[in-house]
Amino acid sequence: MTQKVAVLGAGKIGEALLSGMIRGGWHPSHLLVTARREERAEELHVRYGVECVTNADAAKNADTLILTVKPQDMSTLLDQLAPHVPADRLVVSGAAGTPTTYIEERLTSGTPVVRVMTNTPALVDQGMSVISAGTHADESHLARTEEIFGGVGKTLRVPESQQDAATALSGSGPAYFFYLVEAMTDAGILLGLPRDKAHDLIVQAAIGASQMLRDSGEHPVTLRENVTSPAGTTINAIRELENHGVRAAFLAAIEAARDRSRELGSADAK
Numbered sequence: 001m002t003q004k005v006a007v008l009g010a011g012k013i014g015e016a017l018l019s020g021m022i023r024g025g026w027h028p029s030h031l032l033v034t035a036r037r038e039e040r041a042e043e044l045h046v047r048y049g050v051e052c053v054t055n056a057d058a059a060k061n062a063d064t065l066i067l068t069v070k071p072q073d074m075s076t077l078l079d080q081l082a083p084h085v086p087a088d089r090l091v092v093s094g095a096a097g098t099p100t101t102y103i104e105e106r107l108t109s110g111t112p113v114v115r116v117m118t119n120t121p122a123l124v125d126q127g128m129s130v131i132s133a134g135t136h137a138d139e140s141h142l143a144r145t146e147e148i149f150g151g152v153g154k155t156l157r158v159p160e161s162q163q164d165a166a167t168a169l170s171g172s173g174p175a176y177f178f179y180l181v182e183a184m185t186d187a188g189i190l191l192g193l194p195r196d197k198a199h200d201l202i203v204q205a206a207i208g209a210s211q212m213l214r215d216s217g218e219h220p221v222t223l224r225e226n227v228t229s230p231a232g233t234t235i236n237a238i239r240e241l242e243n244h245g246v247r248a249a250f251l252a253a254i255e256a257a258r259d260r261s262r263e264l265g266s267a268d269a270k
């Protein structure tokens with residue numbers, strides 16, 4: 001029997017997943033979505049042909065419920081869901097910080113909960129989804145979650161104790177690369193290049209470097225050394241990066257993201 005999957009709170013991440021599932025061959029009749037605003041519900045229905053229902057109806061009619069609201073909206077969503085979720089539903093949370101125990105405590109006792117941290121490259125089927133089992137989730141629940149998120153990129157299982165770190169590295173990770181491209185494009189402007197040309201140069205360098213990182217089997221240090229000629233241009237840039245503490249800035253930035261994920265996990269911070 002084909003199972004039904006509902007995406008509850010289909011914003012940026014929910015829509016990325018929904019669109020990926022449809023690209024991957026899921027029929028819209030096996031999918032449900034929920035939204036907080038009527039116009040958003042209509043938009044998703046027109047765009048994907050998916051039925052938009054209330055959170056209560058999603059809980060009653062779908063086997064797998066994927067919660068993609070902000071951590072700050074999770075409490076309200078769980079209040080709306082709690083009376084309607086039978087214990088045989090798989091509940092998958094995509095929210096940063098929120099521990100599986102927080103969700104388990106608010107639903108019917110024994111409900112399997114899986115926590116996933118995905119990222120926006122899911123929009124182009126290059127997402128990374130980091131998956132952890134809650135107290136009542138078994139192998140079949142993890143496999144089901146991998147089947148769904150595996151359609152929009154790679155998946156990786158980690159103990160839930162590593163989820164805040166994974167969120168800081170991989171959930172937020174694409175933003176750091178976009179920020180770097182922005183900064184490098186500004187450098188191109190400083191050197192007198194037109195913005196569109198600077199942008200194209202940086203994006204192609206990023207794509208080429210990404211492909212080498214993924215496919216060459218070489219360590220990033222070796223790849224960087226191969227670009228860095230004795231008394232050449234690159235080493236001058238590297239010296240400035242070190243002088244400005246860019247490596248230390250990344251360590252501090254990603255640690256701060258991890259700390260915020262932890263904070264979001266405590267109900268007080270939401």
Ligand SMILES: NC(=O)C1=CN([C@@H]2O[C@H](COP(=O)(O)OP(=O)(O)OC[C@H]3O[C@@H](n4cnc5c(N)ncnc54)[C@H](OP(=O)(O)O)[C@@H]3O)[C@@H](O)[C@H]2O)C=CC1
Nearest residue numbers: 009011012013035036068069070071073095096118119171
């Ligand atoms: N953006 C990212 O790169 C990533 C985000 N995440 C996580 O994914 C989750 C969603 O993030 P993102 O997609 O960026 O956020 P969005 O705000 O784009 O999406 C959340 C959606 O949920 C809707 N919503 C809120 N409450 C309810 C409710 N009770 N019932 C139905 N719909 C509701 C919101 O409605 P409205 O439009 O009215 O606000 C919004 O459309 C977060 O928990 C975040 O931590 C994880 C990885 C990466």
Ligand SMILES: O=C(O)[C@@H]1CCC=N1
Nearest residue numbers: 096167170171172173
């Ligand atoms: O910034 C955030 O909180 C979310 C979680 C990971 C990426 N975006």
